[in-house]
Amino acid sequence: MSLLSNVNTLETTSSNTSENQSSVALRAWTELAGRFFLVALFLISGLGKLAAYSATAAFMASAHVPGALLPLVIATELLGALAILLGWRTRIVSLLLAGFTFATAVLFHNNFGDQVQTIMFLKNISIVGAFLMLAANGAGPISLDARNAK
Numbered sequence: 001m002s003l004l005s006n007v008n009t010l011e012t013t014s015s016n017t018s019e020n021q022s023s024v025a026l027r028a029w030t031e032l033a034g035r036f037f038l039v040a041l042f043l044i045s046g047l048g049k050l051a052a053y054s055a056t057a058a059f060m061a062s063a064h065v066p067g068a069l070l071p072l073v074i075a076t077e078l079l080g081a082l083a084i085l086l087g088w089r090t091r092i093v094s095l096l097l098a099g100f101t102f103a104t105a106v107l108f109h110n111n112f113g114d115q116v117q118t119i120m121f122l123k124n125i126s127i128v129g130a131f132l133m134l135a136a137n138g139a140g141p142i143s144l145d146a147r148n149a150k
Contacts, residue, residue: 031140032087038130039081042097046077063108076100084134087143091135098131 049056049070057067080100083093105124111117139145 028141032142034130035084035087035090035134035139035143038127038134039084041127042077042081043085046074046081049074049077065107084139087139087145090139090143090145094131094135098128098135101131102128 053070057070060067060070060073076097080093080097083089084097101124105121105128109117109121109124112121
């Protein structure tokens with residue numbers, strides 16, 4: 001069963017009015033787009049860390065975080081982002097990425113005397129909020145989670 005058939009199933013099980021059908025489809029596609037935009041930062045960041053591995057390890061060390069954790073950080077960003085994008089184990093992965101993002105905010109963006117760092121901290125906290133909402137609500141019908149639930 002394809003992921004798109006989940007949307008069709010939802011459309012036919014809701015009221016037969018075209019307004020409800022378009023509302024269900026809009027919600028499904030909006031959830032997918034939201035997941036994409038939420039994790040785009042993690043995909044780009046993970047790939048950037050691969051491209052600038054030594055510089056990233058040095059930056060981590062400057063924040064008293066062992067550079068030896070960099071492979072785990074890259075794996076978390078890339079694999080976590082792919083899992084969210086595909087809607088695979090969304091609730092669990094969202095909670096893990098929320099914790100990761102919160103830790104990143106506290107460890108790397110804690111200089112509140114620097115306006116840029118304050119904004120970066122608040123950006124991370126906003127992302128934590130989005131992950132918590134995703135953990136509470138799930139990925140939606142266009143996801144592996146919805147497909148596997150059938």
